[in-house]
Amino acid sequence: MQKLVYVLFCVCFSSVVFGQTITEKQQQIKEADTVSITAQDSIAVNSRGQKPKKNLLDRLDPEGAQGKKANIKDYLIISHKNDTTHVDTTLTIQKEYKFNYLRRDNFGLMPFSNLGQTYNSLTHNFENTQLLPSFGARARHFNYMEVEDIYYYNVPTPLTELFFKTAFEQGQLADSFFTVNTSPQFNFSIAYKGMRSLGQYQHILTSTGNFRFTTNYKTKDNRYQMRGHIVMQDLLNQENGGLQADSAENFELGVDEFLDRSILEVNFENAESILKGKRFHLDHSYSFFNRVVKKSLAKTLNDSTSKSKLELKHIISFEDKSFQYDESSSANASFFGDAFSSSGFRDRVTLEKLYNQFELHYLNNALGDFYVNASNTHYNYGYNKVVVLTNNTVVNRLKGNIYSTGGKYHKYYRGFNLEGELGVNVTGDFSGNYFKADASFNFTEDILAKAAINHSSRAPNFNAQLYQSNYQNYNWQNKFNNIETQQLAFQIKYKKIADLTIDYSTISDHVYFKQDENETATQSIKAFQNNKTISYLRAKLENEISVGKFALNNTILYQNVQDDNNVLNVPQLTTRNTLYYSSQIFQKAMYLQTGVTLNYFTKYYMDAYNPVLAEFYVQTDREYGGFPRLDFFLNAKIRQTRIFFKAEHFNSAFTGYDYYAAPNTPYRDFTIRFGVVWDFFL
Numbered sequence: 001m002q003k004l005v006y007v008l009f010c011v012c013f014s015s016v017v018f019g020q021t022i023t024e025k026q027q028q029i030k031e032a033d034t035v036s037i038t039a040q041d042s043i044a045v046n047s048r049g050q051k052p053k054k055n056l057l058d059r060l061d062p063e064g065a066q067g068k069k070a071n072i073k074d075y076l077i078i079s080h081k082n083d084t085t086h087v088d089t090t091l092t093i094q095k096e097y098k099f100n101y102l103r104r105d106n107f108g109l110m111p112f113s114n115l116g117q118t119y120n121s122l123t124h125n126f127e128n129t130q131l132l133p134s135f136g137a138r139a140r141h142f143n144y145m146e147v148e149d150i151y152y153y154n155v156p157t158p159l160t161e162l163f164f165k166t167a168f169e170q171g172q173l174a175d176s177f178f179t180v181n182t183s184p185q186f187n188f189s190i191a192y193k194g195m196r197s198l199g200q201y202q203h204i205l206t207s208t209g210n211f212r213f214t215t216n217y218k219t220k221d222n223r224y225q226m227r228g229h230i231v232m233q234d235l236l237n238q239e240n241g242g243l244q245a246d247s248a249e250n251f252e253l254g255v256d257e258f259l260d261r262s263i264l265e266v267n268f269e270n271a272e273s274i275l276k277g278k279r280f281h282l283d284h285s286y287s288f289f290n291r292v293v294k295k296s297l298a299k300t301l302n303d304s305t306s307k308s309k310l311e312l313k314h315i316i317s318f319e320d321k322s323f324q325y326d327e328s329s330s331a332n333a334s335f336f337g338d339a340f341s342s343s344g345f346r347d348r349v350t351l352e353k354l355y356n357q358f359e360l361h362y363l364n365n366a367l368g369d370f371y372v373n374a375s376n377t378h379y380n381y382g383y384n385k386v387v388v389l390t391n392n393t394v395v396n397r398l399k400g401n402i403y404s405t406g407g408k409y410h411k412y413y414r415g416f417n418l419e420g421e422l423g424v425n426v427t428g429d430f431s432g433n434y435f436k437a438d439a440s441f442n443f444t445e446d447i448l449a450k451a452a453i454n455h456s457s458r459a460p461n462f463n464a465q466l467y468q469s470n471y472q473n474y475n476w477q478n479k480f481n482n483i484e485t486q487q488l489a490f491q492i493k494y495k496k497i498a499d500l501t502i503d504y505s506t507i508s509d510h511v512y513f514k515q516d517e518n519e520t521a522t523q524s525i526k527a528f529q530n531n532k533t534i535s536y537l538r539a540k541l542e543n544e545i546s547v548g549k550f551a552l553n554n555t556i557l558y559q560n561v562q563d564d565n566n567v568l569n570v571p572q573l574t575t576r577n578t579l580y581y582s583s584q585i586f587q588k589a590m591y592l593q594t595g596v597t598l599n600y601f602t603k604y605y606m607d608a609y610n611p612v613l614a615e616f617y618v619q620t621d622r623e624y625g626g627f628p629r630l631d632f633f634l635n636a637k638i639r640q641t642r643i644f645f646k647a648e649h650f651n652s653a654f655t656g657y658d659y660y661a662a663p664n665t666p667y668r669d670f671t672i673r674f675g676v677v678w679d680f681f682l
Helices: 002-018 056-060 093-098 245-253
Strands: 076-078 084-086 109-111 119-121 152-154 159-166 172-183 186-197 206-218 224-239 271-294 305-327 345-364 368-382 397-413 416-427 433-442 447-458 483-494 498-508 511-515 525-529 534-547 550-562 573-585 590-601 608-610 615-617 629-638 641-648 660-662 671-681
Touching (some): 093 573, 093 590, 152 186, 152 206
Antiparallel strands (some): 076 084, 076 152, 109 119, 159 172, 159 671, 172 186, 186 206, 206 224, 224 271, 271 305, 305 345, 345 368, 368 397, 397 416, 416 433, 447 483, 498 534, 550 573, 629 641, 641 671
16 A cells, blocks of 8 residues: 555656656657558548637647648557557458457467457567566466556547447457547546456356556646556456366267257366456656757758757556456365365465666767666565475565666667667566667668567566465475577568568576476476477568459468477467458448458467466377368448458368367357447547
């Protein structure tokens, strides 16, 4: 509570002390899939044709507001890194890929059967710029919104977006969003994503909620800028441990009686888990000076002006997170092993983290952007009890302070875009460091080449170091080495014709979860550290071939792992291919897009899921994969409304019942779903 009061005090105090002045901040508008704008995407300011009053709209965009319409490019979306895009109401194949529970492209993820459950990762990216361990329960974090998942807004008129999609059996997914600028300097947004779905198998009900509130403010002279957010999340899943062996066999044989998935027997029906979190985040800055000198006074510079800027930035973020695993009746000892208590129980672990960073930013367009920072992180992870075992005692807390320092650099030089970043833990119980650098070059407006390098050393996640449970074999305290990773990455992109990315990573002291070889009778999972270096190569090709109104969109991923211990397993080939047709119809009143998508990955030793830990673990007993997934979609756009209709996995009945999302956990059967995204510009 004291930390929460301190955070709120800093928010209020900083707004009073610094909320007097500001410097005009130039936002870099990055090209993304949000840049395709049609004539329909201009928004009428006054539906009666009257000339709008010269108030908010004129002050936000004087040139664009002189007419009767506000351009959609004025509705800005700003990331935590200050990269800026704008609202997009177009209908593209990328919008089809993002119309899902996560609301982002989920290529490389294998979803479980019910909406809101976890995803099995078909690929991994070992680039890292974090200095501290993560919380754990990583299988439950796919829909957990981190700092980088929160966006800020600047809009000329109020904006509302409504998202809806049907779920599986007695449920739906909805995401409602509203933002408004009360003045050119102040914006706030409020949003809530809620989902409930019963699912087709026994005891897999899901219920999740993500509330977020954001605000950003700047003084009229642009010296002081502030943005912050409050996020509260709760993600609940019922857990069933997958199908029993007999039921898995009946599933694979396609026995008619068991096509009703609700009668397939699961391993247990008395467990559920919930991940909760709340975060209060403030990021603000004060500019001491921001000078622009004409070229006549700076003849040695290549730019038309000489710019210099000095500002002090401050970030403070408090997060309280917990993961809880409950069993309502007798413990499932026959599945997870011996338990301390045979009746119902609750395993609960928490993490409190208070992060403070001060950063000095100096900009000189002759020298570049320089950032130097120092930060403190107070962490408190653990449980409310000490576990005394026969051979050792498991403590209840990992608690302390980490002091870190780092820096960043950015410069455009003779056509090259150069960026670098580094950080190191100076004091504290966890050592860690990272270095990242990349350089990109545009040969033409259509051709981009990029190279990057990354080195990282970081302590394993908290749950690999310390874990407690009612199940006796799920109690440990480990002293692992830091995980060391190095990565080289290259990219070359030519319009939509080809986007090729290649990265090569080496991983030393990789930490993973696996079945305890001394406890093979039950699912007793423990954390281990690999004693070999893993080599991991990925090559990903994205392209689109268009002929008239038809197009073939392809994403192909090749992976190769050299690992003597077989603890990092991925499919060698993963592909997604979409053949689709697009056209204006009904005298251009509607834009239609329809087609078929194929998803496929080769067989491999797919990781299994453990609900007690909410983690995936390594298994080498059986390979899974090699089954196609075909989806038919029919999407349409009418003004600012996008309508989505999909027949998911329509080939499930005639290509074999071997489709698993994890061992003993089938993927979903053929189902029809629909939804809508509706933008309102007031």
